[in-house]
Amino acid sequence: MTMLDFSFMQGFIRLVGDGFAKGWHERNGGNLSYRLKEDDVHAVAPFLHDKGVYQTIGAAVPDLAGECFLVTGSGKFMRNVPLEPAATLALITLDSAGENYRIVWGLEQGGRPTSELPTHLMNHEIKKRQTGGAHRVIYHAHTPNLIAMTFVLPLTDRDFTRALWEMATECPVVFPQGVGVLPWMVPGGDAIALATGRLMEQYHVVVWAHHGLFCSGADFDETFGLMDTVEKSAEIFVKVHAMGGKKQSITCDNFRDLARAFKVKLPDRFLD
Ligand code: 2HA
Ligand code: ZN
Secondary structure (H helix, E strand, O other): OOHOOOOHHHHHHHHHHHHHOOOOOOOOEEEEEEEHHHHHHHHHHHHHOOOOOOOEEOOOOOOOOOOOEEOOOOOHHHHHHHOHHHHHHEEEEEEOOOOOOOOEEEEOOOEEEEOOEEEHHHHHHHHHHOOOOOOOOEEEOOOHHHHHHOOHHHOHHHHHHHHHHHHHHHHHHHHHOOOEEEEOOOOOOHHHHHHHHHHHHOOEEEEOOOOOEEEEEHHHHHHHHHHHHHHHHHHHHHHHHHHHOOOOOOHHHHHHHHHHOOOOOOHHHHEE
């Protein structure tokens, strides 16, 4: 048994490899984090070291105090993660205040957790509360078609939600809350973390204009599936516009019928 035999580790590595194969992770683009279950934490204990020193997270996340996360490393290439997981990933634990972290496994040749650690952890804290602990995965990717959309559509939740819902019938069922949209912001700091968090209170998907997407989900399949669904819809949007734009589309009454049939609640503000 090694660290790489745990199913959460395999699920994490598979997601990263699939994201790279999709073309979402040029160079060191994108990052991923997973909040370990109690069972995971007990199971991995024999494989951890205590050489790591506490460092500041750059954000306070008291509701995550003492929790353990698997995260991608800052500057590490997603393409290399399946080949060298112990050099590109880190397992970190948070202190009892939820203000500092230390590395207990991984980044064997040195390094730091993802530059987006404050955003990941602040959003894990929000999602843990909002979903009663169900959500454990936060994923950021540079999805090209969605990024292209942010150069032509008004940067509002309504414009993006309606455009994405209309481009693929499954979308309102997969993300009935819609998507939140942020204007361009400097990556990596607490300003983008706070702004993303405000939108994550309402949505599981947040668009970072001219940059990429931020998604939350219960497990690796659900979170990857959400990213994939949004990006595929964005790809159809790009094709439709390249062909001269919509000539017909799914109507508001169609959406209402869909909501009834699939028992989802679509916010009225997106249906007029
Ligand atoms: O990891 O994607 O947003 C590099 C990034 C920062
Ligand atoms: Zn990014």
